[in-house]
Each structure stands twice: as C-alpha cells, then as structure tokens.
Amino acid sequence: EAQVTQNPRYLITVTGKKLTVTCSQNMNHEYMSWYRQDPGLGLRQIYYSMNVEVTDKGDVPEGYKVSRKEKRNFPLILESPSPNQTSLYFCASSFDLQGNGKVELFFGEGSRLTVL
Amino acid sequence: GENVEQHPSTLSVQEGDSAVIKCTYSDSASNYFPWYKQELGKRPQLIIDIRSNVGEKKDQRIAVTLNKTAKHFSLHITETQPEDSAVYFCAAIRMVNTGFQKLVFGTGTRLLVSP
Numbered sequence: 044e045a046q047v048t049q050n051p052r053y054l055i056t057v058t059g060k061k062l063t064v065t066c067s068q069n070m071n072h073e074y075m076s077w078y079r080q081d082p083g084l085g086l087r088q089i090y091y092s093m094n095v096e097v098t099d100k101g102d103v104p105e106g107y108k109v110s111r112k113e114k115r116n117f118p119l120i121l122e123s124p125s126p127n128q129t130s131l132y133f134c135a136s137s138f139d140l141q142g143n144g145k146v147e148l149f150f151g152e153g154s155r156l157t158v159l
Numbered sequence: 160g161e162n163v164e165q166h167p168s169t170l171s172v173q174e175g176d177s178a179v180i181k182c183t184y185s186d187s188a189s190n191y192f193p194w195y196k197q198e199l200g201k202r203p204q205l206i207i208d209i210r211s212n213v214g215e216k217k218d219q220r221i222a223v224t225l226n227k228t229a230k231h232f233s234l235h236i237t238e239t240q241p242e243d244s245a246v247y248f249c250a251a252i253r254m255v256n257t258g259f260q261k262l263v264f265g266t267g268t269r270l271l272v273s274p
Contacts, residue, residue: 076262078264083168083266084266085165085248085264085265085266085267086203086248086264086267087264088262088263088264091262102160102263133202133203146191146193146208147193147205147208148193148195148203148205148262150202150203150204151202152201152202153202
C-alpha cells in the first residue's frame, strides 16, 4: 500500500530534549516536505527536499533541522525543543514534476508534539 | 515570496446549499492552485486543482475557478452534504521545470454542513 509513515504519532517531551520525528514514503517520490499545523495559521512549510541531499527552508524553519540521505526518508530534528514548537506536524511527499506531471501531495497521518 | 489569504475562516450551511471559499494570492508567477480537504483528525487530501492556463475545472459537485488578473481563485461546492464538513485549504505554488518548491497554504476554512 502506498503511504507516508510518520513516527511517533504522539509525543510529550520537555524543553531542550532533542527529538526526531521520522518520515518514510514507499512511493519513490523525489519531493518531500514537513509542515506544521496550528489553529488559525493553517499549514506552514518548515523544510522541503526536492531530491536526495537537496533540502531548503520553508517559511518557518527556525528551530528545526532536516536531512535527506535516502530517497525514502526525511526526518525532522528538533535539537532543543521549546514550548512554541508544540504543534501537529505533517510530512508529505509527491512525484517529481516535469511539465504537467502529477503534483498531488501525499500526507502522513500527522505527529502531535507537546513540549512542556 | 508567495502569500495566500483565505476567506471565510468558518462557513456554516444547510444541507443542499452551495458553499464558496475564496483565496487570493500575491505572486503573479504562481501557476498551480490545489485545494485540500482535511476531515476531523485526518490528514489533508487533494480534492481538486487548477493550473493557470485554465479558468475553471469541475469534478462532480466541486468546482474551482481562477481569475489570474485579480489573482483570485475559489472553491465551489454544490448540493452540500454532511460529509462535506471538514477544513478546506487552498494553496498556490510556482512550478518550475524541476518541480515545485514552496507550496504556500491558506489558513483554512472550516465548513460545517447541517442536516
């Protein structure tokens, strides 16, 4: 089954304790991205990657890191989490796009993170 | 960079009525405009999209219109049903020949369809 898998789905942690949210897709997608969803603010892009070893900042990258060593995996790293990073996080992937190629973003189920 | 504004933030309609959600974008180079639906507790899913070379696209009860001059696009849902209740997000992106980069979403519209 084609899917984007995130782990953990729920996490409560404390300020300053490094954590990683993993994201894996089995659709051979080149494009992957992380979003955070907060009430009234919609979906805001944190980082994206257009291919292996190619990553770039989205609109809210502060406090986050990513890596893309393999095509299928795109982990999100919070080196020193703070309470303002409490949010619902979504990983998403899509086909590589050439001209009029398919552009649908496939989202993971989300990871709800609480930083105390 | 691109900025997408979405209105209204909440919309309540009676079953069978039509619903319209509107978005405006700032970057005239944006050329692709998808709409995503997020049911309660679920992930967002693409429901319809439109490219800048067309003005309207329909898929059964949903349609999207695009006015490039005004930098405005809208989602239209006809004959609404309770299962249409969800949060709807518009988005705008500038696609390049190697793919798309920053996909900017609107802030979402919570649609409630009452029986």
